[in-house]
Amino acid sequence: MARRDPIGIRLLTRNGHDWSPRYPLIVEAVNRLKARSCLVDGEAVACDDNGVAVFQRLRRKPSGKHVFLFAFDLLELDGEDLRREPFETRKATLVSLLRGCLAGLRINEHLPYPGDVVFRHACKMGLEGIVSKRLGSRYVSGRSKDWLKFKNPEAPAVKREAEEDWS
Secondary structure: OEEEEOOEEEEEOOOOOEOHHHOHHHHHHHHOOOOOOEEEEEEEEOEOOOOOEOHHHHHHOOOOOOOEEEEEEEEEEOOEEOOOOOHHHHHHHHHHHHOOOOOOEEEOOOOOOOHHHHHHHHHHOOOOEEEEEOOOOOOOOOOEOOEEEEEOOOOHHHHHHHHHHHO
């Protein structure tokens, strides 16, 4: 999560750690947004030369200007809690907020195709997988029946994760 409020800018992990010092490109981009406050849900990403996200690059280089935030949801803007708004409203507001932003923030585009088609293409591209959000859904922290994650079993990060689970 990228959090901007009167205290400053924080990049918060799932476990509540502030990783702002690690990712200056993201911090700078959030700082330049035209908003008094915001809470953006996303994922820090480092890409290879082909533009494909590679988790290992985050592990090897825990800081640097090569890491950006793929933003996929907006939970708060200028003091207004958006979690009860439908997903497509939050996404449209996020797109508007990020229009013209710096390279440290990128919108994770919505693909209006059936999930199985998108998943097959993601696997062919060697991506880790996809996340599908039900249109009209409200934001819920954690797992949700309206937010489904499908992992590519052949992706290196997914294979590594499976191997670590067996250890």
